[in-house]
Amino acid sequence: MFLGALSYADDIVLLAPTPGAMQAMLAICDSYADDLHIVFNAKKSKCMYMGPRLKFPRSLPEFSIGGTAIEFVEKMATLGSYYLCHG
Numbered sequence: 001m002f003l004g005a006l007s008y009a010d011d012i013v014l015l016a017p018t019p020g021a022m023q024a025m026l027a028i029c030d031s032y033a034d035d036l037h038i039v040f041n042a043k044k045s046k047c048m049y050m051g052p053r054l055k056f057p058r059s060l061p062e063f064s065i066g067g068t069a070i071e072f073v074e075k076m077a078t079l080g081s082y083y084l085c086h087g
Contacts, residue, residue, distance in 0.1 A: 003015070004016060004021075004025060005025070011078055012029075013078060014026070014029075019061040019063075022047075022061075022063060023061075023063060026063055026064070026065055029065060030065060030066060033066065039066060040065045040066055042064065042065045042066055042068035042069065042070050043068070045065055045070045045071075046070065046071055046072070046073045046076045046078075047060075047063055047070050047071065047072045047073070048072065048073055048074070048076060049072070060072050
């Protein structure tokens with residue numbers, strides 16, 4: 001079973017196996033936000049690549065929510081956990 005969206009209170013973590021899958025999930029979030037008149041804050045959002053070092057992409061894809069780009073980071077804390085990426 002694939003679980004691609006984890007949430008707690010007002011925090012959401014999206015997990016996707018490919019950049020295309022992530023973009024599709026973000027498009028669903030955009031559609032949901034439009035329908036319910038809510039705003040996802042891209043400035044508080046972060047992207048992180050997690051995978052084998054040998055497969056680390058030379059250039060990272062660009063993702064956005066609500067028309068605003070989401071920053072890539074190497075470490076972050078959310079949902080009460082800390083994440084560290086070594087690429």
